[in-house]
Ligand SMILES: Nc1nc2c(ncn2[C@@H]2O[C@H](COP(=O)(O)OP(=O)(O)OP(=O)(O)O)[C@@H](O)[C@H]2O)c(=O)[nH]1
């Protein structure tokens with residue numbers, strides 16, 4: 001081989017590449033970590049559980065490795081609606097054939113759902129790293145050690161790594177642990193590719209994130225977003241998206257007084273999308289009634305869930 005990075009490597013540090021699933025109960029910070037690890041906002045986040053509904057790939061490429069992360073919906077012990085079952089299947093698909101699993105929990109808590117997620121992912125072929133997130137929330141540093149000791153009793157983990165995804169504490173250390181456990185192999189994606197998801201998908205998700213963040217506690221679970229138009233012309237991206245609600249009474253809540261709330265959400269989403277695409281975006285949104293979409297197999301297929 002002539003020159004280049006590869007020739008300079010010694011035998012001990014061959015290029016590594018693999019699929020790494022990010023799994024855990026809702027709201028533990030899985031998507032926040034994905035974005036921190038990749039360095040771009042690819043997966044949406046919010047304070048409310050069940051923000052992520054789809055598998056989302058995030059690719060982190062360095063000169064010695066490529067980590068292909070798969071973010072997943074939060075693991076729920078009992079899926080209720082068809083939508084939740086579809087989300088469960090997304091987790092299942094993410095786990096198929098992965099090289100490594102990151103099980104996310106929150107520092108100082110181990111709930112029944114954490115336990116269920118732990119049982120689901122351990123005992124398979126892939127090694128599991130327990131990631132203890134949100135350590136910045138601990139009031140005292142000496143709370144961490146007993147928690148880590150107790151956690152190590154729950155299953156056999158390849159590593160236990162405490163981090164703060166939000167403050168990016170120990171994220172590099174976690175990355176080194178991941179790379180050490182990946183198989184040798186060539187990169188799966190070009191170095192500049194960040195995700196497998198289309199721009200249409202990302203547009204719908206950024207809008208849904210604002211709905212998750214700005215609507216009250218129940219309503220976010222009743223809305224879905226579909227990109228209907230996506231057109232690039234003269235350095236401008238024109239996007240048209242429909243927001244589905246389940247009941248007529250939900251429309252005015254999403255739209256807000258004189259359209260104020262919808263305008264605000266669209267404007268925040270537009271700013272995110274301009275950051276992501278690096279070009280000006282023109283965004284139009286409509287709110288439509290689609291009764292019981294979350295229990296409707298056809299509607300879920302249109303929203304991109306595989307049957
Ligand atoms: N204090 C603190 N908050 C965090 C940290 N990581 C994530 N969060 C917050 O926790 C909340 C949930 O984060 P997400 O990344 O959406 O969690 P998730 O696990 O992807 O949630 P689902 O998609 O619903 O399963 C958000 O408000 C984040 O800002 C952290 O390290 N410290």
Ligand SMILES: [Mg+2]
Nearest residue numbers: 030031051052
């Ligand atoms: Mg998430």
